[in-house]
Amino acid sequence: MNFRTTLSLLLLLGGFGLFPVFSGAQSLTDGIFMNKKFLCAGVFYGHDAWDEYWEGTLLRTNGNIGTVTTQNVLLGLNYGITDRLNAVVMAPYVWTEASAGTLAGQSGIQDLTLGLKYNVVAFNGLGGRMSVQAVAGGSLPLTDYVADHLPLSIGLQSKTLFGRGILHYAAENNLTFLLSGTYTLRSNIEIDRESYYTTEQIYSNEVEMPDAAQLYFRGGYYSFRWGAELTASHNMTLGGFDIRRQDMPFPSNNMDLTRVGVEAFYRFSFLGDLQLLGQVNQTVAGRNMGKSLGWTLGLTKFINFNKD
Amino acid sequence: MKKHILSLLAFSVLFFIFSACDKEVTGEYAELQPLSPANQDLNAGAWKTVVLATPDEVAVPAPSDVNSAEYQAEVAASKQALAGLTDEQKEIIRYWSAGSVLRWNEIMRYLVAKHNLAPAPNADGTYPVPDASNPFSYPEFPFANPPYSARAYAYASVAQFDALVAGWHFKSLYNRPAPYNVDATIEPYHVVKTSLPTYPLEDAVVAGAAFTMLRALFPADTAFINEKVNEAAWYKQWAGAAVASDVTAGLNLGKSVAAKVLNRAKSDGMKNAIGSKAIQDSLQQRVEALGETSWKSLESPNRLGMLVQFGKVKPWLFDPANIEAVRPAAPPSTQSDAFKAQLEEVKREADPSDREKMRIVHFWADGTGTYTPPGHWNVFAFEEIYNAGQSEVRAARNFALLNMAMMDAAIACWEAKYHYMVPRPSQMDPSIKTLTGLPNFPAYTSGHSTFSAAGATVLGHLFPSKAATFNAWAEEASLSRLYGGIHYRMDCEAGLLCGQVIGGFAVDRARTDGAE
Numbered sequence: 001m002n003f004r005t006t007l008s009l010l011l012l013l014g015g016f017g018l019f020p021v022f023s024g025a026q027s028l029t030d031g032i033f034m035n036k037k038f039l040c041a042g043v044f045y046g047h048d049a050w051d052e053y054w055e056g057t058l059l060r061t062n063g064n065i066g067t068v069t070t071q072n073v074l075l076g077l078n079y080g081i082t083d084r085l086n087a088v089v090m091a092p093y094v095w096t097e098a099s100a101g102t103l104a105g106q107s108g109i110q111d112l113t114l115g116l117k118y119n120v121v122a123f124n125g126l127g128g129r130m131s132v133q134a135v136a137g138g139s140l141p142l143t144d145y146v147a148d149h150l151p152l153s154i155g156l157q158s159k160t161l162f163g164r165g166i167l168h169y170a171a172e173n174n175l176t177f178l179l180s181g182t183y184t185l186r187s188n189i190e191i192d193r194e195s196y197y198t199t200e201q202i203y204s205n206e207v208e209m210p211d212a213a214q215l216y217f218r219g220g221y222y223s224f225r226w227g228a229e230l231t232a233s234h235n236m237t238l239g240g241f242d243i244r245r246q247d248m249p250f251p252s253n254n255m256d257l258t259r260v261g262v263e264a265f266y267r268f269s270f271l272g273d274l275q276l277l278g279q280v281n282q283t284v285a286g287r288n289m290g291k292s293l294g295w296t297l298g299l300t301k302f303i304n305f306n307k308d
Numbered sequence: 309m310k311k312h313i314l315s316l317l318a319f320s321v322l323f324f325i326f327s328a329c330d331k332e333v334t335g336e337y338a339e340l341q342p343l344s345p346a347n348q349d350l351n352a353g354a355w356k357t358v359v360l361a362t363p364d365e366v367a368v369p370a371p372s373d374v375n376s377a378e379y380q381a382e383v384a385a386s387k388q389a390l391a392g393l394t395d396e397q398k399e400i401i402r403y404w405s406a407g408s409v410l411r412w413n414e415i416m417r418y419l420v421a422k423h424n425l426a427p428a429p430n431a432d433g434t435y436p437v438p439d440a441s442n443p444f445s446y447p448e449f450p451f452a453n454p455p456y457s458a459r460a461y462a463y464a465s466v467a468q469f470d471a472l473v474a475g476w477h478f479k480s481l482y483n484r485p486a487p488y489n490v491d492a493t494i495e496p497y498h499v500v501k502t503s504l505p506t507y508p509l510e511d512a513v514v515a516g517a518a519f520t521m522l523r524a525l526f527p528a529d530t531a532f533i534n535e536k537v538n539e540a541a542w543y544k545q546w547a548g549a550a551v552a553s554d555v556t557a558g559l560n561l562g563k564s565v566a567a568k569v570l571n572r573a574k575s576d577g578m579k580n581a582i583g584s585k586a587i588q589d590s591l592q593q594r595v596e597a598l599g600e601t602s603w604k605s606l607e608s609p610n611r612l613g614m615l616v617q618f619g620k621v622k623p624w625l626f627d628p629a630n631i632e633a634v635r636p637a638a639p640p641s642t643q644s645d646a647f648k649a650q651l652e653e654v655k656r657e658a659d660p661s662d663r664e665k666m667r668i669v670h671f672w673a674d675g676t677g678t679y680t681p682p683g684h685w686n687v688f689a690f691e692e693i694y695n696a697g698q699s700e701v702r703a704a705r706n707f708a709l710l711n712m713a714m715m716d717a718a719i720a721c722w723e724a725k726y727h728y729m730v731p732r733p734s735q736m737d738p739s740i741k742t743l744t745g746l747p748n749f750p751a752y753t754s755g756h757s758t759f760s761a762a763g764a765t766v767l768g769h770l771f772p773s774k775a776a777t778f779n780a781w782a783e784e785a786s787l788s789r790l791y792g793g794i795h796y797r798m799d800c801e802a803g804l805l806c807g808q809v810i811g812g813f814a815v816d817r818a819r820t821d822g823a824e
Contacts, residue, residue, distance in 0.1 A: 063429075063608025100608060102734040104660040104741035104793070146666050149743075188331055192670035195335075195687070197421040197677050201414075203687075204335040245446065246428040247677045248745070 032168075032222075033119055034080035037305040044074045044298035046092075050283070050290030051099075053151070056242030057287055066100025068151050068290060072110075084119040091142060094154040103152060106145065110155045113139040115162075128171035135164040135182075148191040148207075150249035151290065157251070158209045159187040170222065176229070177219035184212040189251060198241045198252065207252050210239030218263070228264040231281070233257075243288050253288040260284055261294075275300045337414055338690070340406030344500040345699040349823070352701040353477030356821040357470045358624070358708060359569045363477035366564040368557055371482055371507040374490045382551035383487045386494075390548035393497060397546050404543045405499050406694070408514040409468060409703040413690055415518075415536060416464055417679040419526045423452035424677055426611075426748075433609035437582070443528040450526065454674075454755055455581070455618045455718040458682040460525045462624065462708075462715035463573050467517040469708035471565035472701040475513040475558065479505040487551050499549040508558035509550045510700045515541040516562020517569075524570055576622040583616025583726075591616070595729045601642040601736065603729045603750035614749045619723025624712035625813035634720045634809060636802040639730055639752045650796040654733040655740050658793025665791040666743060672756060672788035673744045681756050681785065682714040685763030688778070692771045705823055710766045713814035717762035717807050718755065724806070725750040733793060742793040754795045757786035757803025758810070765811025769818060782807070 034040055051067040052059055076090030095107035115137025122131035138161040147157035162184040170176045186209040195203045213236050220229030240254035261281035267273045281294045353363050360366075372378040393401075404411055427436050427447035436447050443449035450456055484507035488494040504510075519537045523530050541559050544550035592602040605611050619631075626634055640646035659665060674681045689710050693703045730752035733740045747755075760782035768775030786804050789795035818824060 060428075102606065102740070102742040102746045102793070104658070104743050106660060144663055146663075146670065148670060149666075188333060192667045193673070193678075194671070195679070200336045201418040201421050201679065202333060202335045203338065204333050206333045208331055208333040244425060244677065246425050248675075 033083060033117070034078055034086050036080045036082050038080045039303040039305060040078040040300055041303065042074075042076045042078075042298055042300035044072075044076070044296055046070075046072045046074065046294065046296040048292045048294035050292035053290040054286045054288055055245065055247075058245075059291065064101035065098040065103065065151065068096065068098050070094060070096045070154075086117045088115045088117065088137070089113070096152045096154060098152060105152050106149055106154050108145045108154055109142045110145065111139045111141050113137060126169065126171070127173075128169055128175075131166075131168045133166040133168060135162075135166065135180075137162055146192070147189055147251045148193070148196075150251065153251075156186075156209070157189040161185045174221050174223045175219075176222040178217065180214075180216045182214040182216070184214070186211055191251070196250065198250070207250075209252055210237050210254070212237050220263075224267065225269075226264070226266045228262070231259075231261045231263055231279075233259050235259075240288075249288060255289050256285075256287040257283060257289050258285040273302060337403065337411070338406075338694075340410065340694060342402075342405040342498055342500050343407040343410075343697070343700070344502070345697050345702075347699060347702075348502060348504045349476070349699045349702050350480060350504075352473055352699070352705075352823070353480045355473050355476075355701075355705065355823050356817075357473050358466045358712070359572055360470045360474060360565060363474045365568070366474060366561055368474075368478040368482075368508055368561050371484045371553055371557065374484060379490075379551065379553075382553055383491055383494075386487055386545050386548050386551050387491070389546045390494070390497060393546060397543075398497065400539045401498050401543045401547045404511065404540050405547070407700060407703060408511040408540050409472075409700050409707065410690055410694055411540065412464070412468065412514060412518050412522075413686055413707060416461060416522070417683045417686060419522065419529060420452045420457040420460065420683055421677060421679045422529075423448065423450055423526065424457065424680060426451055426453070426676070429609050429611075435609075435611055440527060448528045452526075452680070453614055454680040454682065454759070455615050455621075455722055457680045458711070458715045458718040458759065459573075459576075459578065459621065461682050461686060462711040463525065463569060464518065464521050465704065465707040465711040466624075467521045467566040467569040468514050468562075469701075469704040470569060471513045471517040471562045472510060472704045474561055474565055475508050475510055476701050478508055478557075478561070479510075482507050484554075486549055488548060494548045496544075496549040497547040499544055499547045501549075504699075506544075506550045506554045508561050509541075509544060509554035510558065511544055511550075512541040512555045512558025513562040513565075514700065514704070516559040516564075517566040518562070519559070520563045520566035520570055524573070572622075577617070577620050581615045581618040581621055583612065585612060588613055588616050591726055591729055599641070599643065600729070601731050603725075603731045604735065605748055606732065606735055606746060607748050611748050613726070614747070615722060616726055619719055619726055621715075621719050623716040623719050625716050625810065625817060631720070631723055634723075634806065635727065636724050636753050636806050639728055639798055639802070642731065642736070650798055651733055651736050651740075653797055654790065654793055654795070655737065657790050658733075658740060658743060659791075660741070660743055662791075668784060668788045669743045669792040672785040673792070674756075675745045681759040682711065682718075682763070684785075685710065685714065685759065685767070688763070688781070689767055689770075692767065692774065696771070702823065705821070706770050709770070709814045709818050710763060712817075713762040713766045713811050714759050716810045716813065717758040720806055720810055721753055721755050721758040721803060722749075724753050724802075725755075728752045730796075730799070733796060740793050744792040744794065746794050751795055752799045753803035753806060754786060754789050754799040755803070756789050757782070757795075757800045758807040760785040761804040761807025762811040762814070763807075765808050766814045766818075769811075769815040 049069040072092040072094040074092040078088045091112045092110050094110045097105035117135045120132045140159045141157050145154050147153050164182040166180040168178045189207050190205050216233045218229045218231045235257040237255045240252050243249050259281050263279040265277035267275045277298050279296045283291045438447045438449040440449045483505050486506040515537045522533045595602045674684050729750050732751045764778035764782035768778045786800040
C-alpha cells in the first residue's frame, strides 16, 4: 500500500525542515498500486530531531539552537483511477522548535503534493513479478509561510514538478525490492528582504533555487498482512552554496542528505484491515542539513468505491 | 491506456517548459546608466573638508600643457587603447562609468556582508578573535558587525570626499580639459563627455582613496581591492576620456589624502573597542550595585558583548566630552512596573504567526551575513544619488554626511548600551522567543533605531521630497526590533530620538560646508 512510504518522505521534512520536494516525491515511491475505485486514506505523525548539522561539510553543534525538532501531521489520499493509474494527494501541517537559544519556531500548513503513478509495464521474471513505473507530480505551497527563517522554517516555498522512474520487484515468496530515481524542478522563491549574500551580494528578493535529485532503495518482506523493509535514500541539491562558518542557513544552500531506515506495518483484520505503520530513519551523511533521527507512525484504511 | 500515455506526454511537455524557464537571478550590482551630472559642482574645491585642513594640503604637480609633445603622446596612447578595447575592458567601462563613488559604495556593502560573521566558538568554549595583522587565518579579519561597518562606511566615504574636494581644487586650478575636448576626433566609449577638467581624474582620486582605506579595513581582500582599483582608475583612459597623467595624479592624490584620514582611524580608539571580560564585569557590577538586573550574554558558549568600548571611539560630529548630552535618558529600573509593562508588550508583539510582522522583521533584520543596517541606508542613499545624477564630489559628500552620522549613531548607541546595561527581553523572561537573531549586547537603546533615524534625518535633508518616506522607513525599521522580540519599545523610541539628534549634527554641517 502506497502510504507505507509516505513515511520516508515525511522524515525528509526534517533536517532543516527542508526538502519538502522529496516528501512529495517519496510518497509516490511505492511500487504497489491501488485497484480501480479503491481509495486509501492515511494520517501520519512524523517526528524528526537533530543536534548536529553540517555547516557546509563541517559537522557541528550549535549551543544557540540546541536540538531542532520538526514535527508534522500529514493527511494523504491515494485513489485507483484504474488498476494501472493511481492518483495521490497529500498535505502536512508542520511545526518546528529549537531547544536552546531564543529563536522562535514556526508552524503552519506546508505544501500540497499531487502525483500520478502509472504502471508502464509488468512482466514475470526472476521468480516474481517485475514492473516499471513512472510517477509525475508537483507541489505548491498552501500558505505564505516564511522560507527564509532557517533552520526553523517549515518549508522552502518553492513550487516543484518531479518525474520519477521506478523499478519494482515482488517475489512469490514475498521478498521485494524497489529502486527509483527522481528529478525535481524547483521554482525560484521570493523572500522578505531585498538583498542577500550567497557567494556574492545579490540585490533581489528573488532566490534562485537549484533543482534536486534523489535515489531511493527499499527492500525486504511484504505481504498483505505485514511487511518489514530496509530503506536508503540519497537526496541531492543540484547546485547552491555552502553555509559559511557561523552563518545562518539559506533556502538556496547546497543541501544533500543520505538516510537509511527501517519500515514495518501490520494490518489488523479485526479492525477491517486498518493498517498501522512505523518507520525510523537516520541521516548518515549530509551537507548544509541536520544530522537527524526521525520516526513516523501512521494509520491507513482502504475504502472500496466499487458498487458490487 | 492511450489517455494515460497522453497525460504522461502532457506532463513531460510541462516539465520541459518549466525547466526551460530562465531561473538565473542576477543582481550582483545595479544596472546603471553612465554618469552625466547636470551640475559639475565646479566650486567644490572650496567645500569644507573633514580631515584635511585645506584642499591643497597634499600637493599635485602642475600637469603638462595640452600642446606639449608629452601630452600629445598621452592622448595618442589613450586613442590607441580606445581603438583596441577588449570585450572585458568594455564591460569594465560600462560598469564604472555609472560613477566611481556609487560603485565603491556598492563594493563596500559587498565587503561588509562578506565579513559580517561572528567567530565560531573554539572547542573549549572560548572564542577566537580576528587579527588585523593575520587577516587570512580563521576567523578572518574583520568581523564586520554593525559598529565596525558603520565606521568602515564612514572612513571610506570621508576619505573619498576629502580626496575629491582636493581633486576639484586642482581641477579648477590647472583646468586641463578632457582629451576629447582637446582632440575632437575622440569619441569616448560609454563615457558621457563633459566640460569637467580631468586633471586629476576623479575616478582615480576615488580609487586611490579606496586603495588606502579599504585595504586597511578589509585586509583579507587586498587582491580583490587591487583589481578593482586598477579598473576604476584606468577605465576612462581606456575609454578615451582621460590620459595617463590624469590617472596617476588622481591615484597619488587619493592615496595621500586617504593616508591622512587613515591616521585619524588609527587613533580613534577602535583598537580598544573590543573591550574585555574585566571591563564588562565591572560594567555589570556597577549597575548591579544600583539594584538593577544587568545585561548578560545569552549566547552559548557565553560570548563577550559586541564591542564593549565602541562608545569611546572618537566621533565626527560631536565632542566626546559632551557624550552625556547625547546619551539617551535613563530607562526605567528593571525592578519597576514601567519596565514590567515594557516586557509584557514585547511578549505580546513578538508573534511568529503574524505574517506582516514577520515580513517587517526580516526586511529590516540586516543581521548575520548582511551589509548591516548602515549598509541598508547606504542602499537608499545610493538610489537617490543615482536618480539625482549627482557629480562624484557631491555623491561623496552625501555619503560622507550619511556615514559620519551613522558612525556617530553607533558610538552614541553603544555608549548608552554599555552605560545602562539593560537586559534583553529574553533574559528577563526566557519564554520570549525572538523572530530574528538575538544580538549579543545590551538592549537599551536600539541600534537599528539609532542608525535609521540618523540616516533618515540626513537623507531627508539631502532629498527633502522623500523626507516623510525616510522617516516612515526609520519608524518601521525601529518597530521591527520590537516585533522581533529583541527590543523593548523604549529602546526603539529612545534610539530614534538619539539618531535624530545625531543626524541633526550632520545636517548642521551640511548647511555650512559650502555645498548648499
